[in-house]
Amino acid sequence: MEEKSDFLTALAARFPGAVVETSSPLGDMALVIRPESLFEIAAELKNGPGDFATLLDLTCVDFPDRPERFEMVYHFFSLSGLRKLRVKLGLPGPDPTVASLTPLWKNADWMEREVYDLFGVKFAGHPYLRRLFMNEEFVGHPLRKDYPFRKRQPVIPMRTP
Amino acid sequence: MTTPFRIQQNAREGSLLVNMGPSHPATHGAVRIMLELDGERILNAEVEVGYLHRAFEKTCENRTYFNLLIYTDRLNYVSPLINNHGYALAMEKLLGIDVPERARLIRVLLSELSRVSDHLTCLAAMAMECGAFTVFLYNMKAREFLWDVIEQTTGARMTTSYIRIGGVRADLHPGYKEATAAGLRETRKVLKDVHGLLDKNKIFLGRTRDVGVMAKDNALNWGWTGPALRSTGIAYDVRRAFPYGDYDRFKFEIPVGERGDNFDRYMVRMREMEQSLRIIEQVVPLLEPACPKVVADGLEPAAAVKASRTRRPGKPIKLSPNLEGAELAVQSQILSSDRRYVIPAKEEAYTSIEGLITHFKYFMSGHGIRPPKGDVYAAVEGGNGEVGYYIVSDGTDRPYRLHLRGPCLPLLASLEELIRGRLVADIIPTFGSMNIILGELDR
Numbered sequence: 001m002e003e004k005s006d007f008l009t010a011l012a013a014r015f016p017g018a019v020v021e022t023s024s025p026l027g028d029m030a031l032v033i034r035p036e037s038l039f040e041i042a043a044e045l046k047n048g049p050g051d052f053a054t055l056l057d058l059t060c061v062d063f064p065d066r067p068e069r070f071e072m073v074y075h076f077f078s079l080s081g082l083r084k085l086r087v088k089l090g091l092p093g094p095d096p097t098v099a100s101l102t103p104l105w106k107n108a109d110w111m112e113r114e115v116y117d118l119f120g121v122k123f124a125g126h127p128y129l130r131r132l133f134m135n136e137e138f139v140g141h142p143l144r145k146d147y148p149f150r151k152r153q154p155v156i157p158m159r160t161p
Numbered sequence: 162m163t164t165p166f167r168i169q170q171n172a173r174e175g176s177l178l179v180n181m182g183p184s185h186p187a188t189h190g191a192v193r194i195m196l197e198l199d200g201e202r203i204l205n206a207e208v209e210v211g212y213l214h215r216a217f218e219k220t221c222e223n224r225t226y227f228n229l230l231i232y233t234d235r236l237n238y239v240s241p242l243i244n245n246h247g248y249a250l251a252m253e254k255l256l257g258i259d260v261p262e263r264a265r266l267i268r269v270l271l272s273e274l275s276r277v278s279d280h281l282t283c284l285a286a287m288a289m290e291c292g293a294f295t296v297f298l299y300n301m302k303a304r305e306f307l308w309d310v311i312e313q314t315t316g317a318r319m320t321t322s323y324i325r326i327g328g329v330r331a332d333l334h335p336g337y338k339e340a341t342a343a344g345l346r347e348t349r350k351v352l353k354d355v356h357g358l359l360d361k362n363k364i365f366l367g368r369t370r371d372v373g374v375m376a377k378d379n380a381l382n383w384g385w386t387g388p389a390l391r392s393t394g395i396a397y398d399v400r401r402a403f404p405y406g407d408y409d410r411f412k413f414e415i416p417v418g419e420r421g422d423n424f425d426r427y428m429v430r431m432r433e434m435e436q437s438l439r440i441i442e443q444v445v446p447l448l449e450p451a452c453p454k455v456v457a458d459g460l461e462p463a464a465a466v467k468a469s470r471t472r473r474p475g476k477p478i479k480l481s482p483n484l485e486g487a488e489l490a491v492q493s494q495i496l497s498s499d500r501r502y503v504i505p506a507k508e509e510a511y512t513s514i515e516g517l518i519t520h521f522k523y524f525m526s527g528h529g530i531r532p533p534k535g536d537v538y539a540a541v542e543g544g545n546g547e548v549g550y551y552i553v554s555d556g557t558d559r560p561y562r563l564h565l566r567g568p569c570l571p572l573l574a575s576l577e578e579l580i581r582g583r584l585v586a587d588i589i590p591t592f593g594s595m596n597i598i599l600g601e602l603d604r
Contacts, residue, residue, distance in 0.1 A: 026255065061561070062562075073551065079395065106379075107570070111570070118218075131211075143218060
């Protein structure tokens, strides 16, 4: 626990102004940052002493009532330090855009496509931002809270309405 | 109108564009691999997924924490118990509840059985696609013996929903010991045969040795985990790095490969199965004594159920009201003692008002399990790698957001790179050795 909070404090000190909040909920390490400094911090995490060589997971949470509607959640993993770090940042509701991590991690490609597909978050600098799971004619972004649970968009019209 | 795919936009003059899939016998599921070919040589490839997308995450947001467990069965459908385990661990971390020792041991036993059956299935399909049909049949035979144990205890082969928040649903089947011993014996025999059939087999080596090679750093950059990462020489295993359940009590090794090619992935899986069998051998003696026999002799099951529902829980009950091994007598060993988060025993629900109220409170909409606000990430070592659940709770009885970190997505994403410049025939063993489970990838 000591070591975890030390690590977070040191990281926050290196980026004054960019790190909004550090915490360790339920034993995890978590960091809230400003969206514009994502790429800089991610590059430091990957190449710096933390040695977070793996982007474990990347996802998004939709909070329609907040001014920063979309919360991006990144999980980084360091093999040498056996640490997992959660980094969160908020994006505004209209036209959410954040820097793409594809130059740093190759699997960011598909995961960012997934978030683009299901939430409509755009990634600046992504080489091939195309829907991953849905078909291209699909209208809307299904994991947004305002997308109805039972709404159907069949590619081929249903025979019985 | 659809915009053309990247592979179509960048296609070279005179090359041939071919679709492999979405329904191809070698893709064990619906995945489409688009290929740009020069003769047999792959110039470029693009993978399209999503044919099995069932809106797992959206569905979970609209189900209670208890009800969504059944959807986790359907993620990696070859080892559903490990998915259950991961979800239960994430929820227990969020709720802060402890699991009794016996339940933790049962979880280890069943997770390892699932892992072996997962690896057996993967290698069976991979070997069959390389022409070794014997291996397929042998592996399927061994898997049946392992699934016997799972079937006896959980009542299902695939849709188990057995590992629950706070523990497990029921105690082990009384005959688990003999069934496990038979499973171990048969699997060992099959592993020996498969080693003999494939290890020095020229055809198999030609298809797998130095095909689909992945370097260490590249594998980390791609986000690989599990046997595929270990085949490159990195000994990362969630069971060892972040021990969960009771894994730190058992002795096992983490087999690693050297070259990171298809053959190493095959070998790592083979040797991992031996380690899993080793763990199973260590768990079984710790689970003694087995579940007490709960059905009175000489009674028909229907009569036993009826009789048990009329008894008061104060008296010792010899009959099981549901005949599944979740009686009041064993409940303290297999489920958490925190009454807020576990279903009361059927004896209590049927015969006492407190039990009935607890039961209703558990299942009533808007009541049930209501974790504190916050988010949590917990992971287990699945058959293919790290299976992680990221859960955001807003204090209601349904998750605000539930995200699955599946190991297959980074694996399949790297396929394009692995097969570029190789021959069309190399796709089959490369795809097979990764064990892509579309149910988990497409969610």
